[in-house]
Amino acid sequence: MLVVLSGGGTAGHINPALALAEVLKERGCDVRFAGTPQGVEGRLVREAGIPFQAFEAAGFNRNHPLTLPKGVAKIQKSTGAAKKWLAEIGADIVVCFGGYVCIPVGRAAEKLGIPVVIHEQNSVMGMANKYLAKKARAVCLTYEHAAAPLKEPARSRVVLTGNPVRRSVLSATRAEGRERLGVPEDARLLLVTGGSLGARHLNQAVCAMKGDLLSAPDVHVVHVTGPKEYDAVRDALALTPEEEKRWHLFGYLDFMGAAMAAADAIVSRAGASSLAEVSARALPALLVPFPFATEDHQTTNARAYVEAGCAYLVADDKVEGPEFAQLVHSLLDDADVRARMSAAARAQKTEDAAARLADVVMEAAR
Structure with missing residues (x-):
């Protein structure tokens, strides 16, 4: 055929x-x-x-x-x-x-x-x-x-x-991802990505949480800024050599499947492919839809996923407010929340x- x-x-x-x-x-x-x-x-x-x-x-x-x-x-x-x-x-x-x-x-x-x-x-x-x-x-x-x-x-x-997901995303393992990233097995890992083009508001909101997140000695952050945002984010973070050991900054990541496998939670846009990969990996998520997508379809995508119990949702213009930081901490600090979201995502059978x-x-x- x-x-x-x-x-x-x-x-x-x-x-x-x-x-x-x-x-x-x-x-x-x-x-x-x-x-x-x-x-x-x-x-x-x-x-x-x-x-x-x-x-x-x-x-x-x-x-x-x-x-x-x-x-x-x-x-x-x-x-x-x-x-x-x-x-x-x-x-x-x-x-x-x-x-x-x-x-x-x-x-x-x-x-x-x-x-x-x-x-x-x-x-x-x-x-x-x-x-x-x-x-x-x-x-x-x-x-x-x-x-x-x-x-x-x-x-x-x-x-x-x-929505079909490629094998390279499905087959990646937690051990493989953590080895590539240099993240210990017992660490809590937050993956942040705004998609291939990046997300300025999202990057700024996460940068503002640097001190808060790194105050927990077992927290690592893998932050994918988008190529155009990398220099600005690097300057805003001003990471010390010691902080760079736990804040892993990338403009673009060509092993996203392995990074997802390594992560305990993700902050992400809500494009169809991104959501499918998050769902296939059963990864607890905080979604920040791109507000200028055609007919605001990323928000509609995200709401369906949230209603299924798989994720939290914050609007792009709200990420620099207190709710965003509270939900990031809920994902990282509450194992029961992560377990419920993972189970709901697996039920989607992506x-x-x-x-x-x-x-x-x-x-x-x-």
């Missing part, structure tokens, strides 16, 4: 696709990937050893109507190119994860009679997935709420699979999401 995966724009669309690819290849499928020539997907997919095909795609700016005809023309041209490519390789099914490139690839598959499955990672469905859902063989969701805009027959084809999605894809292809 030849499966084409498609997605673009952010790692949040690509990493779940790569997690699915791992399972599909184990089941004997041939996997290809269709993305944009300039997006992050080209690098990530090639690093994963999956053949990559690029197609131009662009959206439009509602404030600049002239971008609409240009975007439509680009999608129409890429639809023709994708149709030719899908026919040449003999694709059996196309799975779309979001991003504008999915529109020409999905439309081309429809024209050829190739079944299309979509996967929506967030609680608010993106434009490309919403468009393709109308004719998709299956509409796979992480959050039931994402089905709200769908009408029949798309609504009857909804399957809750969860670690099985890639296999569930693979089941849906292979059934749709048949």
Whole structure:
């Protein structure tokens, strides 16, 4: 079976696709990937050893109507190119994860009679997935709420699979992570990350807690600032050589799975991939959603996770207030809170999401 995966724009669309690819290849499928020539997907997919095909795609700016005809023309041209490519390789099914490139690839598959499955990672469905859902063989969701805009027959084809997580995150061990970070086994470890771009308010709030956190001799902090924030955070912390032994500062971390495995709790944004990884690792969490995400979907993501008992939530504009520090201490100081959150996260069964999605894809292809 030849499966084409498609997605673009952010790692949040690509990493779940790569997690699915791992399972599909184990089941004997041939996997290809269709993305944009300039997006992050080209690098990530090639690093994963999956053949990559690029197609131009662009959206439009509602404030600049002239971008609409240009975007439509680009999608129409890429639809023709994708149709030719899908026919040449003999694709059996196309799975779309979001991003504008999915529109020409999905439309081309429809024209050829190739079944299309979509996967929506967030609680608010993106434009490309919403468009393709109308004719998709299956509409796979992480959050039931994402089905709200769908009408029949798309609504009857909804399957809750969860958001797939890559094996490198699932297989990492606590011992491996602590060894790489230089953190003793009996220490309490707080992981702080604002995602790949960082989070200024979050960084500032954690910096303000430096003295408080390091006053406990068994507490270590792994603080991932985001590359653009690293210098400012380093200067604000002004760590002494002794403090650097317990405050581990990074601009970017390329072994996040191992760091999560090592941690006792995490402070994080609420993007779909971040939440899936936190859930798969059953890691007690304090979530600070990025407030400017499309339709504020990170807050919707986070609320669903909090309602399941897996995490705390603080709004971005409240992180420098007393509640943020209180909840950080609750995570670090209360083992019962951490145990309850971990149990609730395990009940989500996120670690099985890639296999569930693979089941849906292979059934749709048949």
